[in-house]
Amino acid sequence: MRDFPEENDFLSLFECEPKLFDSNTKDLPFYYNQATYQFSNEEENFVVTVSPSYGDVKIQVTQPNSDRLLSLLELKRVEKFEITADKRDFSSVLLTVINEDSQQTIEIDFKPRFKLIFKEHFTL
Template identity: 75%
Template sequence: MPIFPEENDFLSLFESEPMLYDSTSNSLPFYYNEATYKFSNGEEAFIVKLSPSNGEVKIQVTQLSSNRLLSLLNLKRVEKFEITADKKDRAGVLLTVVNEDSQQTIEIDFKPYFKLILKEHLTR
């Protein structure tokens, strides 16, 4: 079962309200819903789509001044989503993807500017 932060943690991290896939059912827990967050750091615009129960994370980053796509990350098997920084001037996460013979860690900074670091570690 994938490990993701609580809904309130994402509200604080992204400083925006999510658009929920199923917004009609108040009884559906956040973990089983799909949430899309749209926000900016002043330089880049982000669209983050989360499906915690499925371990799916999609992050699209575009440059605000030119609307040019900088990065698109579409992950289907995120085992762990950790918030590494959640301050007014710094925001970042660490995603862990476990494969059969390797583990990938993806460090992403949203503020003060976008940065992505992907590392793969062999587990066998």
């Protein structure tokens, strides 16, 4: 089973309610749904979509005034989604993707400004 935060943890991190893909099924656990969060800091707008059971994470970052795309990250096999900071003025996550011969880590800051650090480590 993939390691993703609980629904309340995402609410706290992104400070907004998600749009759920399947909002009609009341008994569907958050882990098996797809949630999309739209929020912004003072510098960038974010659209973050997570599907914990599939390990899918999509993060789109745009400029507020022009909607110019700054970054698009679309991952299909995230094993671990870890919230590393969830404070009023600083929030960040660490995503881990495990392949046959390597492990990728993606560090993302949402506040105060967007930052992405991608690292790949060989595991052989």
